[in-house]
Amino acid sequence: MQLDPTNLLDSLEEHMMKTEEALGSSFSAIRTGKASPALVEHVTVEYYGTPTRLKEIAGITAPEPRLLVIQPWDTTAVSAIEKALLASNIGITPMSDGRTLKLPIPELSQERRQALAKQAKSECEEAKVALRNIRREGNEAAKKAQKDGIYTEDELKKMLDDIQKLTDRYITTLDKLLAAKEKELMTV
Incomplete structure (x- = not known):
């Protein structure tokens, strides 16, 4: 990642925002x-020999709170989609009528809820590591800019402080996202 010292904070914030969005989508x-x-739209299907995302070859709807309906635009893809869903680790067996696939969403057991909460915590930790890496790269860019004479020593100190504050703000945001997801998972 190439960082410009004149708008260092803006580019760091942009990268941190992308990390937050990635965590939200995961x-x-x-x-x-x-x-x-969102549970199945990223499943990859072998479609005419090409790995294709499910959302690109089928409409996915949730007509009921516990049911997903997948309507392929090409009915010849039904068996390929079914095979891809079984191979993915979502833990739901699709029911096919030859034209559409239905995925009944079972009630989660307490153990499964805890395992999913643990998975969410792990993904949040990975996002925090990504934020810290962005912070490290920003600090290195600021120190290099000071060496090159772009920043004075006081400006460097302020920049490093601002980078840390930005990182702390995004880590707090990620913690809030995690708390909301854990609450959602543990609510019966």
Whole structure:
């Protein structure tokens, strides 16, 4: 990642925002007791020899709180989609009528809820590591800019302090996302 010292904080914030968005999208794929298209839309299907995301070859809807319906635009893809869903680790067996696939979402057991909460915590920790790496790269860029004469020593100290504050703000945001996801998972 190439960082410009003149707008260092802006580019760091942009990278941190992307990390937050990535965590939010991975949280949406973690199954709760409700049906959500995000649960399966990233499943990769072998479609005419090409790995394709499910959402690109089928409509995914949740007509009921505990049911997902997958309607392929090409009915010849039904068996390939079924095979991909079985191979993915979502833990739900699809029911096919030849034209559509239905995924009944079972009630989560307490053990499964705890395992999913642990998975969410792990993904949050990975996002925090990514934020710390962004912070480290920003600190290195600021120190290099000071060496090159772009920043004075006082400006460097202020920049390092601002980078730390930005990192702390995003880590707090990630912790809030995790707390909300854990609450959602543990609510029966």
